[in-house]
Amino acid sequence: AQRVTQPEKLLSVFKGAPVELKCNYSYSGSPELFWYVQYSRQRLQLLLRHISRESIKGFTADLNKGETSFHLKKPFAQEEDSAMYYCALEGGSEKLVFGKGTKLTVNP
Amino acid sequence: DADVTQTPRNRITKTGKRIMLECSQTKGHDRMYWYRQDPGLGLRLIYYSFDVKDINKGEISDGYSVSRQAQAKFSLSLESAIPNQTALYFCATQRAGTGAYEQFFGPGTRLTVL
DSSP: OOEEEOOOSEEEEETTSOEEEOOEEEOSSOOEEEEEEEOTTSOOEEEEEGGGTOOBTTBEEOOBTTTTBOOEEESSOOGGGOEEEEEEEEOSSSOEEEOOOEEEEEEO | OOOEEEEOSEEEEOTTOOEEEEEEEOSOOSEEEEEEEETTTEEEEEEEESSTTOOEEOTTOTTEEEEEEETTEEEEEESSOOGGGOEEEEEEEEOSSSSSOOOEEOOOEEEEEO
C-alpha cells in the first residue's frame, strides 16, 4: 500500500529561522515524490519534485530511501512561506497519494 | 494561458439534492482527477479518468459519480447530497505517462450541504 505521513499538522517558526517539514512514505518500489503548496485563497501548486533536484523559493528536499523520507527544508524562513504544504507520492499508477498536510506559519 | 477552471466556485445546497460540479481544462491533458479537501484529512481522490472512455474509482467514491464528456471536461455529481459531503473540491489534470509529472489544480469549489 502507498501511504504518506506528515506528522506535524501545524508548524510555527519565526522569520529567519530554519524550517523543516517532515514527510515519510510507505511504498515498496521507487516512488516519485513531490511537495505541493497552497497559499491562502490560492489553488494547490507544485513546489518541487525530487527527480528535479532543484531548489524552489529557497526550499530543498532530499529523498532518503533508507529512512523513506522526503523532508522539505529551508534555511531561513520568510513570512510569505506561510501556507499549507502537502507531500505527495506517485507509485507508477499516475495517481498521487497525498499526506494530510502541514500548516506552516512564519511569524514576524 | 492554459488553465483548469471549475464551476461553480461556491455552492450551498440542501440534503437530498442532486448537484453537479464541473471542471474544464485547456491544457490538453488526458488525465483528469477529482479530489476533496477536508481540514486535517488532506486531499483524497474521489474519481479519476485517463481518457474520455476511462473512469476509475478513487479512495472515496461512494456517494459520487463522474462523467468525462470530452477530453477537456470532467464533471462530478452528488446524486443525493448529505452534510458530510461538505468540503472543498478540486479538479486536477496531468499529462499522460508515468513519471514525475506535475498535476495542475483548479481553483476549487466550496460545497456546503445543509
